[in-house]
Amino acid sequence: MIKMNLRSQSTILMFLLLFTSIAHATPVVPFTKMADGIIIYPAQQYPGSAHAVRLQVINNSIIRVTASPAKEMPQVQSLVTIYPTTQTSGFTITNTANEVRLATPFITAVASLQTGAVAFFDKAGKQIIAERAAAKQLLPVTFEGQRSYNIIQTFETKPGDAIYGLGQHQDDVYNYMGQQVTMFQNNTEVAIPFLVSPNNYGILWDNYSITKAGDVREYLPLSSLQLFAKTGEEGWLTASYANDKTKSDDVVLTRAETTIDMEFVNDSKLKLPAEFKTENGSVTWQGSIASSFSGNHKMRFTYGGYLKVWLNNKLVLDRWRRAWNPAPALLDVAMQKGQKQSIKIEWIPEGSESYISLKWQEPVPTADANTFSFSSEAGKHMDYYFVYGKNIDEVISGYRTLTGKAPIVPKWAMGFWQSRERYKTQEELLNVVAEFRKRKIPLDNIVLDWFYWKENDWGSQEFDAARFPSPDSMIKVLHNQYNTKLMISVWPKFYEGIPAYNDFNKRGWLYKRNIADRQKDWVGPGYTSTFYDAFNPEARKAFWNLIHSKIYTKGIDAWWMDASEPDLLSNVSPQRRKEQMTPVSAGLVAEYVNAYPLQNAKGIYEGQRSVDNNKRVFLLTRSGFAGSQRYAAAIWSGDIGARWHDMKAQIAAGVNFSMSGLPYWTMDIGGFVVENRYERPTATDTEEWRELNTRWFQFGAFTPLFRVHGQYPFREVFNIAPEDHPAYKSMVYYNRLRYRLLPYIYSLAGASYHNNYTMMRGLVMDFAADKKVHSIGDQYMFGPSLLINPVYEYKERRKQLYLPAGSGWYDLYSGKYFAGGQSINVDAPYETMPVFVKEGSIIPFGPELQYTSEKRADTITLFVYTGRDASFNLYEDEDVNYNYEKGQYSNISFTYNEKTKQLTIGERKGSFNGMLTNRTFRVIWVNKNAAKPLDFEQAAATTVRYNGSAVKVTQSNR
Template sequence: MRFYLILLLFIVKTDAQAQSWTKTATGIKTTVDKITIEIAFYNSSIVRITKSPAGSTFEKKSLSVVAVPQQVRLISKQQQQLLSISSTDLTVKCHLKSGTISFYNKAGKALLNEKDNSTSFEPFNDAGNNTFTIGQAYNLDKDEAIYGLGQQQRGKMIQRNLTLNMVQGNTDDYVPFFLSAKGYGLFWDNYSPTIFTDKEESTSFKSDVGDCIDYYFMAGNNADGVISCMRNLTGTAPMFPLWTYGFFQSKERYKSQEELIDVVKKYRQLQVPLDGIIQDWQYWGSNYLWNAMDFLNDEFPNPKKMVSDIHDLNAHVTISIWNSFGPQTKQYRELDSINALMNFSTWPQSGSTLWPPKRDYPSDVRVYDPYNPAARDIYWKYLSKMHALGIDAWWMDSSEPDHLDFKPADLDNKTYLGSFRKVRNAFPLMTVGGVYDHQRAVDSNKRVFILTRSAFAGQQRYGANTWSGDVTASWKALHNQISAGLNFSLTGIPYWNSDIGGFFLNNFRKKLEDPEYRELYVRWLEFGTFTPMMRSHGADA
């Protein structure tokens, strides 16, 4: 009798463990080995996985994801320790003993598995906030090709057998999303510095800061289907104004109002098609007036007439704006009054415009906090005056932003959403989004166009075209633009371009007189014809 009682208790205990999960409105929730796991379907093809230490409380509002879960018909069933939950397009299985999650298409074909025992939460003090460094690894097929992860200058199309230190930079834009040739995609929804590693035994993300592991799996059958899922999740891409699909001329920099207009006149005289002209930096004057969003340079005496003259020549004008401000600007004083300026070294480092920079005359230029809605309001308050002049588009430079003489403590800077470390990689998304939203709020009849140097997941919804940064001209650099642009677009952000001819000409001693450079420029021009923006630009060209 005693034996049967013990056996009954064992069966009851085992069954209780096996049933330790609950249904939710969007899927299921369970706790395995002190980690709470939630599987939430957003539609029949997209599922969100979150993991957090059991008993922890946190609130996370995604900066990238704009979709909300839809009502999906789900079927849940358990076979021993394996729980499966299925929609019409996707099945997710969770092992109730190990917590390992795996994904299958509607035909039952395995798409992706988490690696057993690879979920990690390492305690981390983030500028006084107790949180975690988080990680998750996956098992990919040996010969499985994956694409995306943003833009890198490596000349590598398939993103396998590599390690990426994912922190936004001048020529590297990181989006923690990859698309598999097997017809699925994975978006790691974290904004802190992240290490992506792919090696023989696993593929993993590890992020400096996270209260939870948070990623989205999407089954799209093919690349188009996966990108459709990503845009469903993070926002659709609006059309640009028609003129932006033509040819742009730019350089570093036109030094006067007269020079800018004369370039347009020369194109008309030569009968070479031109749709846009770009005015680069320093139209505001000295570096102490950096990004004043005002024509304080004596060489630009009548900006209203300048814009009108360009329009009369049937061209459009784009102007350079930055994400930092000099200490003598109105924006600096107003942002400083609400503690919306960060303290780390950025460009320019000297108050003098002479080259090389005179560091003994520091510029005191500071990056603003675009995570703060009041700071975004201030940014637009001054930019709106440019909009009123009839400026057609914005060149939002240094949107990664420039972070020079890096020190780890720089990431302890406080933003509206926590430490800079916590939200570092989403900086371009927030600053570009601020301009887009404000312009649409006051001028819904005009399509927005923002040329910018960095990007993060979801930025396609903000009318932005990202360029590949200040690349140094060479045949290798041109070669690298191809995989850079393709992988970038495979993260769901369709608009991308590069400086035709390259920005720096350090490799060509004779600059424009070098025959080899001229050949390179022609080939780059041909390449630029087939990218979403055709724009000639450079420091030496």
């Protein structure tokens, strides 16, 4: 026991009274109320913690969370969000000594007054997700001599949760829970920092810097594993270099290596031995690996050329990618602590610039199994939006509330596009279109790829008169004679010294590092070039004025905005990309690097609408960002490879991209870069090439935009196979079926604008209650009715697929009925891809067309797939202008009541110029016990003459 005398007690008492007096005089305020929410000042502080956390109510389903490294919130204007900042009401604020609750009628955010950590609850009081306590980090860093912050936030979620969206990536991963997604704009990689969950929430992370999402732990170099040489020595793998790839045992050099790290441009030139000849050589790494951890180890390869990997003498990876365009590959490796696994890695590069790297990641710690994080390199503050809904559609609708609606694409864009790299002359392009019309293969758009200018004139936007002597006349012929649109490639790139370069340069609108580096491109002898600064509003206007005066006035219909990452130099490291873009007019390049494609699209969208507001803008761009959809930007998946695996990877890539909130996505059907064996094929190679293109074409017919493109061999149907070949027949069949489906597809486009709908849908969007679909990424819904099952294995003639529970299913072609909730093995003959129709569907099929504007959809055949109540809304407008924004459109509702067996064709709502006031609907019933094939010539059960008034039709046969 400690004894104190009276004097000591009196001193302590006086101190306590003084402290209490001071505390009452200057009270600590834990939070303050605002018109739209609260600001919290966390009591606990640690290095990198937030000094202020703000919660704002955007609407009843969206709460914004920002965190600042200071007491004040930085005033930063978002490039992503455009929602009106009106005063919000209808929420309540309550607090205890430890927390404050911000509640709307649908969601509640609870923030700790000690740490500032926020948790989100539904209206029943169940936790949805929560920030991990003390996991909010704003760590000071310096870029360009200025203060910025590394920003990290970890969330805890429920066991079994899943994560989708986050843009478009080539890892062939559907559910990103437990995975790492790097958001850095690159050819084939598109960064969209928005995710959704089957638990009906989404997070929009408003940051444009290089960001990791999911499992953000660093990938480690190969040397971090325990390595053993081919001969058993510990500490390295045995690397063998052969200069003849056909004789891997003809080794010119063997050496010990602990890393495989040639991921970026010029790495291989610096790190490969001088004795090795990449043009015809091969490298093999052999030995064993071991780990002190048990569990799943993720290996991530980046490769150009041929890559094969064996584990324990079993081939587990076999990939190829053209060397200039490297690709990623993920490999899950189950390892037991201390147990060796033999490994063999064989790499055959192509050319002097080649890529190969291997990194790995430790097993996920048990404590982190149900977490995901965002980690951004730079920002002034943390800023994200929590979005909640009854389903994923409502969550995506919330994303578009924040970032803008997706304008309806012109109807012709939903038809078939023909493209190749590239049509070299005006005559060549017109001859291809003429051949389509001669063969009666439907076509709406022909694409003119890069290099229509003179060799040394990139960025001039001038046609080379020797090859395109009369572009104005060419476009008129396309429009007037062939009823075909022309899309043209426009790069944000300028060759040094041309007039446009000089004009932009004197105004300070160009990135100059590439010029200082004397970096040459790949054209002819190579030319020094750079890109314009799309963050500068005056530069954006000038770029639009350039392409307007040189190209748009000739009658161009749409823009292909290539290399919009910006790809000043391909395959550079993130650090070099930032150096190439420094300085950027918006601020620190580290803070803005990923937003370039958003601003580039903004300039052209706003520019065209300023001069021609009666013609829909349509942009196809190789990269995008959150908000790109409001600028009429569709995204394609870049210069992908032409292998079966590459085709499969596009399914998850396209579905996740669509679930990122941007509805219009496409890909190079057939793949862009092609193995040499297809350029100089044997008979066997030719047949595989034809089958690959056929299967890819079948898949592509059921994506938002239907587009063929690639390097040689030429991609026109008639150049792939002769008329009597099943490849030709199948591709023409699916092309024509696409045009028959236009009333259905265009209605989905209308719903994407008016109702924030998503056309290409992960199964989890419509069948979230069926846990099996949470990890099925090689099937998807196209609209509400069609289950698409691409065939992506060579010579596969039977397809194993899953029919989601909660509905029955009809085979599209035969009308045969199948129960849901089961895996089935179905026929997949060369000519057809399995497609199923959800029980309780109404699908409108239009007439056969050669191009979308050939005639209005009269007559429409309604296939009614009975067994459950069904509905569909037929949307129509003027197809090419913006009058729909003014309310000039129509809707005709179709509803089927299973109990009464009655179809109601509802009263037409709305009108527009050129609308069909009278039309014909043919009704064909498809029943469980009365299958009907997809035959448009078959007799209808009922034919309805419709004048806009409601009509009821009763099913007469069962």
